[in-house]
Amino acid sequence: KAGVTQTPRYLIKTRGQQVTLSCSPISGHRSVSWYQQTPGQGLQFLFEYFSETQRNKGNFPGRFSGRQFSNSRSEMNVSTLELGDSALYLCASSLDYLGVTEAFFGQGTRLTVV
Amino acid sequence: DAKTTQPPSMDCAEGRAANLPCNHSTISGNEYVYWYRQIHSQGPQYIIHGLKNNETNEMASLIITEDRKSSTLILPHATLRDTAVYYCIVSFYNQGGKLIFGQGTELSVKP
Numbered sequence: 533k534a535g536v537t538q539t540p541r542y543l544i545k546t547r548g549q550q551v552t553l554s555c556s557p558i559s560g561h562r563s564v565s566w567y568q569q570t571p572g573q574g575l576q577f578l579f580e581y582f583s584e585t586q587r588n589k590g591n592f593p594g595r596f597s598g599r600q601f602s603n604s605r606s607e608m609n610v611s612t613l614e615l616g617d618s619a620l621y622l623c624a625s626s627l628d629y630l631g632v633t634e635a636f637f638g639q640g641t642r643l644t645v646v
Numbered sequence: 647d648a649k650t651t652q653p654p655s656m657d658c659a660e661g662r663a664a665n666l667p668c669n670h671s672t673i674s675g676n677e678y679v680y681w682y683r684q685i686h687s688q689g690p691q692y693i694i695h696g697l698k699n700n701e702t703n704e705m706a707s708l709i710i711t712e713d714r715k716s717s718t719l720i721l722p723h724a725t726l727r728d729t730a731v732y733y734c735i736v737s738f739y740n741q742g743g744k745l746i747f748g749q750g751t752e753l754s755v756k757p
Contacts, residue, residue, distance in 0.1 A: 536689070565744065575690070575733075575747035588744040622689050624745075634680075635745065637689030 534558065536625050536638035544644045550611040553641045557604050557625030563587075564606040565635065566598060569620040578621075581606055610643075618645045649673065649736045655752045658728075664721040666751050668734030671715040677738055679710060680745070681719045683730040690733065690747075693719065724755045 537556040545551050557564050565588075566578040577590040581600035598608040604625075610617055620642050624635040651669040658664040670679065680695040694701055694708045696717075701708045707720040721728055733750040 567745075567747075574749055575684075575745075577744050577746060580744055590744075620687075624689070634692030634695070637691070639689055 536623055536636050538621075538623050538638035538641050540641060541639065542642045542644075544646060545613050546646055547613055547615060549613050550609060551613060551643060552607050552609045553621055553623075553643070555606045555608075555623030555625075555638060557606070557623075558636055561625035561627050561636075562604055563626045563635075564600055564604060565624045565626075566606070566608050567622040567624065568592075569622060569640070570618075575622070578608065613645045615645050617643065619643060649677075649746070650734045650748050652732070652734055652748060652751045654749060655754070657754050657756060658721075658724045660726060660755055660757050661723055664719075664724040664728065664753060664755070666719040666721075666732050666734075666753065667716065668719070669716045670734070670736045673714050673736050677736045679708065679714075679717050680735040680737055681706070681708065682733045682735065682745075682747075683728075684733070684750075685727075685730040693732075724753075726755050726757065729753060729755045 539554045563582045565580040567575050569575045579598050580588040584600045595611045600606045620640045622637055622640045624637045626635045678695050678697050681693040682690040684690045694703055694706050696708045710717045731750040731752050733747050735745050
């Protein structure tokens, strides 16, 4: 079966712009989580959506937001981009709660802010 | 903050067992231990998880001490493709998809 699909794979944006990243989870998975990975901070949890509701949120400013659609596909948006937002953004999907099955990660979207 | 402590790096000879330790001394009774790995520039990959008992699957074995304060991931016959960063994560069963990653252990498998 198809894995977690993230689009686009690479993105270059200018400071001050906004960006929207997309994640299509594995069919049947209702939980979608987002992570930011940078060399300095490592992998950090952004937020998690389940059945179109945000269930958990990490410690990121309000410029980072997300949503989930009825088909479980999810988008995350970053407004007023800063240089420090340059990172690999990873999406993970799981069947339900984390403990039921493992989380499957996509290949990520590499965002560069110039 | 991550609730686990792992050595930053380890080496292993190809074909030998790789034993990756993890300390989680503040783990609570209903928290699970999960292991993921990340091969360079790819998304993390689930390996195994456990609560109290030792677990084994086609990829690895997980040994959890009786007091649950530490665990060891064992790759029985490491190959070059096992070179990756390995993350040990402690999480509640119903944490809702929230994984708190630490710095992990960078495992280098050498010929």
